[in-house]
Amino acid sequence: MSALTTKETTSSTVSWLRSPQVKAMWLTLIAMLAILVITFPFVWILLSSLRSVENFLSLDLRDALPRSLDFTSYRLALQRSDLFLWMGNSLFVAVLTTCLSLLVSAPAAFALTRLRFRGKDAASIILVLSYAVPSIMLAIPLLVLLVKMRLNNSFIGLILVHATFTIPFTSWILQDFYRSIPTDLEEAGYIDGASLVRVLWHIILPLSIPGLLAAGAYSFILSWNEFLFALILLNSYDSFTAPVGVHAYFTARGADESMWAQLMAASVIVSLPSVLLFAYFQRYLIAGFLKGAVKG
């Protein structure tokens, strides 16, 4: 009798351990560890930037984690370098690049998903190929050409160059977005006698706003983070973008080890706009891939 009950309890414990909820908990735990490893380099600059400046170079492992939030490194980085100025430059370049690439890629994406016309395949191929051209190959000829046009060391040149990789990207996201909007509303518009221009302006544009925001966010991130072209094209201290400014400022003081604390703070500041935008808009990018062209 008692043997029977013991057996029953064990089997119920075993079945509880094998239940989907417990399995999900284990897997969640493993996933958390994996994510900790993957996000570690970013988590580490964040943690380091909040350490107090006094024990920043301490060799004691117990000092590696900040005991309390200390924003001194941030204050020093912002006061001593021209980070505000460079971020302003980056903001200007990234916003204008984004406006330019949305302005030209939204109509193109609409035409490529909704209209049938000759030259459509060629246009799609040009969009894909231009994304595949490596930046470093373009950097030199673009520099020489922009010097000839007197657009080097100007934001106009940098914005145009950034557009070469943001336009294909925004077109790709927007094409995916237009495919997901049902055509009913536009058809109703046509049947009511509206012309294509009216349909585009009154029906398509308002519907596109979420897509435009997501594509714009990505274009902004790409332009904000870009390093190579900004390094090559801009050559005065006042016109640096944030990544190039940080590079110039800290390589000039490379030997001074107390600069590490400020570099960590500066790295976090430069990353924040991109990381926050990405956190908000990442589902659009992933959704694009999930629906998209990759099939087994």
Add this chain to the structure above:
Amino acid sequence: MRVSERRSLFGQWWSSLTLDIYMQIAGIVLVFPAIFLLLALLIAPFTFIIWSSLIKKGETGLGLANYSWLLGRTFLPSLKNSLIIGVGSVALEILAAVPLALLLNQRLYGRGIFRALVTLPWAVPTISVAASFLWLSNTNYGLFNQIGLASGILSLPLAFLGDPKLAMPAVIVAHAWKGLPLVFIIIFAALQSLPSEHLEAAKVDGAWGLSQLRYIILPHLKTAIGLAAVLSGIYNFALFDLTFLLTGGGPSGTTMTLPMLEYNQMFRSLDTGRAAAVGLTIFLVGVLALALLFWLNTQDRKKRGLR
């Protein structure tokens, strides 16, 4: 019906035009600005780079001198280093991305947040990635050395990025970290498109766990893994920023990549012709890799078609 549809479709102004002509004009007009801008910004540099790669520094005539220089002692080690970075980082990315995709495809709590966090490195600017890796691997104060010394694994601190033997692996890891999100998304998307009936059918046939992975999941992911490998490999092969910021090609040239070589030819040696020749090689290797992927996929499809 169709005639009246057309009439209303164009409004009063356009009723005399046919649908095809209208669509043709509208299509071209809407696509034109984007395509014009891209072509202007790509074709001109392309022509220029081909033309300048044919001119030797200090001379005016056209010739292949810059290309014969490619066969010499400076270029080939850089090509090798770039290939090592491309292949090595992609191998790491796939080894990490496939298990991660399988894990995050299971039923677990907070799946959406995990997926977002895996893709986070994509948004972190290269300058911050480099700062992080430089700080982590710092000889005197870096966390890697601190942990290594405290746990007794290391007896002396290591200069990860300054040691000719360790610099390349460190650079590869940094590239893999930055490239993981793209590879993960492509593989995860393919995994989601696997019909669950296939797995159910396999369970009925007695295929569980590893044999399910071996005979159903991995074959299904093959195309996606190939695509991710080639795309990410080309990207890392041609990436300039990360190597430039981490090692600048050093120590003693052990991480000198083709993009770094091109940059040095242009801005240190002021030799546009050689830089252009290196740039074109980078592009051609990418095109070759894409062609190889395309060819492999066609072969694969043919084989499946024959069965």
